[in-house]
Amino acid sequence: MAILWLTGCAGLPPYSEPKDAAPVGNFDWGNVKPAEPKPEPRSRYGNPTSYEQDGRTYYVLASADNYRANGVASWYGTKFHGRRTSSGEPYDMFKMTAAHKTLPLPSYVTVTNLDNGKKVVVRVNDRGPFSKNRIIDLSYAAAHKLGMAQKGTANVKIEAINFNHTTNYQAAVQADNQSAGAKRYVQVGAYSNHQTAQKLAKVLDREINLPVKITHIYRQGKKLYRVRIGPIESVEVAQQLVDTLSIKELGQPSIVYQ
Template identity: 40%
Template structure:
């Protein structure tokens, strides 16, 4: 039986969850849009590229250099999807993630852009708007929204071999430097807004600090990476505190140092790196 429209404007129906192989127990939804099969592909259009979202960045020792212009691009590898754990959170592009929209995350494609993704096992294709960073996992080249992966037929198993092809809206190379200054200023204001990158008032307590960045975008990418890779961690536990000139990524707060050190070891064993303990009065 379908339910009334939810906050996303969708009329929902129960989803018979059959899988268990989805990435990091991100979680299949209990309900999906009643008209999910009719949700259209993203419509490619020329958009200003986001300056802040296309700068080089590092996530726990892995360095990435995003493309800064639209140009021919094709890649084959394993596609995954991300859903309930991230639904409603901010993407690297500054948008609010909607797991039922036709979007995707990619480590290096310019943000935003449009790609055709083909499941090479069944030859189904979708067109999605790339507005987020990830996945940061060996062998995985793109994370699709739930709906996009559903249309490609792999939500229940969690991943599938895919081909990714960048779509050129006007068949010419464009850089963000060649677009209007007014459009760029509006986009940079959106992506660099303090509420996007940091909570105003840090909470007192003991934390595990994962990194400190002058570039708030890099801090947000690390936060999203932690949530992707650590299935036991919740969004409420990972903070980006903006304290100019730094954006600190901290996990907590914990009531005692012993609790923080237990999580510190758990994170280090899972991801490597050298997280350290930080105390806020």
């Protein structure tokens, strides 16, 4: 069992291929199914309290709830395709999965490419990466969706999906709905009181030279009014708005796509 849960993307014996690589040939990326976040029991394998790798001890988190981190993502492909992951499942480079050193297996996380604003949801079912300065190893499909497959690495933000919080869960499910035709907005907040949303929208409309609108959504039977700025063409401008509004403590701004 101890051998099985560490046969993932790192700590592996020498393999017949000299190095990892991208898949060869044509592949219809439209056939890649998005990860579908759902509560799952812990895997029988890959979840020891702690384990050692390359002389370092790692402690598996008791829960993925509220996990957030920034770092450098990499990907793994043909060298490990079909091999057993730390959770015991076969690795499929065409599925939306990932490897992480300490998150429980399985976990679901939203990964945002901070270099281009693209976002995906992946299911963490493997251990790694153990290379220096790497925070997560993505499947080739996930790396392709994030626009980082060719470069090999990207600066990313990782946010675990907490199934105890509907907002976090729904946001993650919607992440894979982004496409080339999707419009980018900064959502400042969502409010149950329409007047509160209107007051904030008026302030933003005076201060920001971009369209401000109010849309509504029903969540758990309650009507919420969302204050959004946009559409915004540049992810850099959108991120600057998020940072500025965060400083002013106006709601909980975030970049969303519609």
